[in-house]
Amino acid sequence: MNSEFSTMSRTVRDQILSRLAGIRDPERGRDVVASGRISGLTVDEAGIARIMVETTPDRAAATEPLRREIEQAAAGVAGVTRAAAVLTAERTPGRGPGQAPRGGAGHGHSHGHSHAPAGSAAAGSPTGPAAGQRPSAPVVPGVTAIIAVASGKGGVGKSTLAVNLALALQARGLKTGILDADVYGPSIPRMLGLQGRPDSPDGKRITPKIGWGLKAMSIGLMVEEDTPLIWRGPMVQGALDQFLRETDWAPLDVLVLDMPPGTGDVQLSIAQRVPLAGAVIVSTPQDIALLDARKGLAMFRKVEVPILGLVENMSWFTCPHCGGRSDIFGHGGARDEALKLGLPFLGAVPLDLDVRIMSDEGRPVVAVAPESEAAAPYHAIAAGVVESLGRVRREPPRIIIED
Ligand SMILES: Nc1ncnc2c1ncn2[C@@H]1O[C@H](COP(=O)(O)OP(=O)(O)OP(=O)(O)O)[C@@H](O)[C@H]1O
Numbered sequence: 296m297n298s299e300f301s302t303m304s305r306t307v308r309d310q311i312l313s314r315l316a317g318i319r320d321p322e323r324g325r326d327v328v329a330s331g332r333i334s335g336l337t338v339d340e341a342g343i344a345r346i347m348v349e350t351t352p353d354r355a356a357a358t359e360p361l362r363r364e365i366e367q368a369a370a371g372v373a374g375v376t377r378a379a380a381v382l383t384a385e386r387t388p389g390r391g392p393g394q395a396p397r398g399g400a401g402h403g404h405s406h407g408h409s410h411a412p413a414g415s416a417a418a419g420s421p422t423g424p425a426a427g428q429r430p431s432a433p434v435v436p437g438v439t440a441i442i443a444v445a446s447g448k449g450g451v452g453k454s455t456l457a458v459n460l461a462l463a464l465q466a467r468g469l470k471t472g473i474l475d476a477d478v479y480g481p482s483i484p485r486m487l488g489l490q491g492r493p494d495s496p497d498g499k500r501i502t503p504k505i506g507w508g509l510k511a512m513s514i515g516l517m518v519e520e521d522t523p524l525i526w527r528g529p530m531v532q533g534a535l536d537q538f539l540r541e542t543d544w545a546p547l548d549v550l551v552l553d554m555p556p557g558t559g560d561v562q563l564s565i566a567q568r569v570p571l572a573g574a575v576i577v578s579t580p581q582d583i584a585l586l587d588a589r590k591g592l593a594m595f596r597k598v599e600v601p602i603l604g605l606v607e608n609m610s611w612f613t614c615p616h617c618g619g620r621s622d623i624f625g626h627g628g629a630r631d632e633a634l635k636l637g638l639p640f641l642g643a644v645p646l647d648l649d650v651r652i653m654s655d656e657g658r659p660v661v662a663v664a665p666e667s668e669a670a671a672p673y674h675a676i677a678a679g680v681v682e683s684l685g686r687v688r689r690e691p692p693r694i695i696i697e698d
Pocket residue numbers: 446448449450451452453454455456477480482556608609644645646647648650651652654655
């Protein structure tokens with residue numbers, strides 16, 4: 296991802312969004328951005344804007360005038376060489392996942408606009424595939440891509456990976472943030488050494504905390520550590536929606552979302568509601584063997600969030616005294632699994648005492664010792680994530696309604 300380009304295209308996208316915010320959605324009674332009508336927006340290097348306009352198959356003809364109005368408004372924004380708005384809809388009920396493969400026969404195009412690969416940058420949901428069982432996800436203005444870091448079960452090192460991955464993305468020149476969605480065990484504040492409630496100068500918007508250069512937000516900063524888990528559950532989605540929309544994230548190239556561990560209703564609901572560009576699944580070799588990570592894969596597939604790749608954490612252990620390496624959990628399971636499933640294998644992170652001590656002290660290894668051997672796997676994983684993001688963006692993200 297070219298940072299200069301992504302900043303430029305983000306500005307153009309924001310201008311398009313504010314122009315579109317002046318168009319009233321006659322069906323929904325609000326402007327087309329607020330009403331959730333815009334389900335995707337990308338601007339590529341050539342200045343071509345592609346806009347996805349949400350409708351339902353039976354309302355397609357009635358939505359056509361609005362589509363044209365949106366297209367014309369976007370075409371008038373400085374920096375846009377051409378604008379193409381397409382009507383998109385969620386898959387028709389009854390067609391289960393897998394029956395209309397992404398990029399396959401289910402994707403037509405409408406109104407003579409070719410559904411060329413999406414551009415190399417997008418705003419919020421546009422990088423995500425949406426469609427399938429996902430409700431139309433709100434755009435998060437000024438945030439190019441939201442990626443989830445998830446695991447099939449707890450304690451596999453998901454938060455440690457999320458923090459170090461975010462820092463490694465930042466080291467690549469990307470403006471990066473991290474949102475701790477792990478409401479049951481919010482560890483991001485501790486790992487980044489953050490304390491105290493975030494500021495809210497106007498009492499409405501939240502100013503994210505900054506930890507090692509990352510914009511960070513966590514429920515751990517808002518509630519006392521001993522808050523009973525039982526009431527955290529129901530407030531998860533509301534809190535997350537609020538953190539996504541009411542935090543001053545912009546401008547960001549990437550927002551890393553540290554998911555709660557597991558694959559239950561809470562996780563599914565987040566995967567459905569947050570406009571994710573993709574997900575990174577973390578597992579230990581043992582966890583892969585126990586199929587927990589596969590459940591995570593299945594969950595994201597169900598809601599058609601692309602899997603950016605698998606990471607194997609605690610892959611092997613290098614003895615700090617003798618330098619000997621031991622594969623305590625039977626290293627290599629995630630790589631084999633990724634191969635079998637046709638997914639990218641993003642890398643393996645060894646069990647490293649320094650990683651544990653430093654992250655528990657709020658001094659993540661990629662920030663404190665970026666050139667170290669311990670930080671190297673995280674940089675390689677970040678490179679893989681950027682590559683995967685480019686790949687998933689080139690795939691058609693939604694079902695496009697045919698004439
Ligand atoms: N590669 C590693 N080497 C050594 N320690 C690690 C490594 N990855 C994670 N840890 C340690 O393992 C513990 C659990 O990690 P972490 O909190 O990141 O896991 P998690 O999957 O997010 O857990 P939870 O599901 O409880 O939120 C932490 O003490 C962390 O420092």
